Amino acid sequence: xxxxxxxxxxxxxxxxxxxxxxxxxxxxxxxxxxxxxxxxxxxxxxxxxxxxxxxxxxxxxxxxxxxxxxxxxxxxxxxxxxxxxxxxxxxxxxxxxxxxxxxxxxxxxxxxxxxxxxxxxxxxxxxxxxxxxxxxxxxxxxxxxxxxxxxxxxxxxxxxxxxxxxxxxxxxxxxxxxxxxxxxxxxxxxxxxxxxxxxxxxxxx
Numbered sequence: 709x710x711x712x713x714x715x716x717x718x719x720x721x722x723x724x725x726x727x728x729x730x731x732x733x734x735x736x737x738x739x740x741x742x743x744x745x746x747x748x749x750x751x752x753x754x755x756x757x758x759x760x761x762x763x764x765x766x767x768x769x770x771x772x773x774x775x776x777x778x779x780x781x782x783x784x785x786x787x788x789x790x791x792x793x794x795x796x797x798x799x800x801x802x803x804x805x806x807x808x809x810x811x812x813x814x815x816x817x818x819x820x821x822x823x824x825x826x827x828x829x830x831x832x833x834x835x836x837x838x839x840x841x842x843x844x845x846x847x848x849x850x851x852x853x854x855x856x857x858x859x860x861x862x863x864x865x866x867x868x869x870x871x872x873x874x875x876x877x878x879x880x881x882x883x884x885x886x887x888x889x890x891x892x893x894x895x896x897x898x899x900x901x902x903x904x905x906x907x908x909x910x911x912x913x
Contacts, residue, residue, distance in 0.1 A: 723761050726751040727772040730765075739769065739815060766822035773819055777808060794854035795904055801846060802877075802896035809881065809892060817885050820878055847873045860904075873903050 729751035733742045744765055748758040762768045789797070809816060847870035855862040860869070880895040 719761070722753070722757070723771060724775070726753060726758060726761065727768060727775065730768045731772050734769070734772075734815070739818065764822070766818050767826075769815060769819055770822055773812065773815060777805075790849070790853040791857075794850055794859055795900055797850050798847070798900055799897070801850075802900065803893060805843075805877075806892040806896055809884075813885070813888075816881060820881060820885070824878070843877070844870050844874050873899075876903060 726747065730742070730747045733746055733750055742765070744758060744762075745755065747765070747768060748755045751758070762771065848866050851860060851869050851873070852866035854860040855866060876899045877896070880892070880899045884890050884892045884895055
């Protein structure tokens with residue numbers, strides 16, 4: 709029992725060590741130039757062990773960024789009033805996300821490419837607490853609360869709408885990455901408006 713109980717902890721500790729070593733390399737040499745061999749050497753693990761936990765360099769980056777995002781959100785004490793309007797709650801989270809993304813511009817394109825290629829909705833939400841820092845989980849929580857208040861359409865599952873919203877979020881990020889003249893906060897504001905109000909033309913009175 710003791711050995712089996714230690715295994716998840718050992719795995720988590722090893723993944724954190726690898727991600728920390730990779731992060732130092734990315735900062736020092738730039739993400740594009742760092743190799744998996746260098747990450748293995750810096751983390752003092754074999755290449756076989758590295759590939760067991762991270763099948764590609766992008767997977768290491770994704771783990772690193774998502775853990776940092778979770779820590780940042782927890783450190784800022786971001787909390788939601790589930791009785792507040794969906795627009796207010798999600799706009800507050802997106803403002804935090806915009807500030808965070810602006811601090812990591814060089815990592816975002818490979819990160820987003822990897823997330824689109826490996827996106828598994830069930831894996832995004834399974835067995836994660838609501839305060840884990842996982843974006844899809846937070847969208848689901850806020851959407852479900854808004855549906856209960858009658859603020860959003862409740863005929864579709866909150867999990868389904870959360871995935872749709874997540875792709876809108878990624879779309880805004882991709883526009884900003886390819887054109888830095890854009891204001892990321894404004895891009896996120898447009899995402900919220902599209903999700904809540906739709907893209908229909910305003911009716912003339």
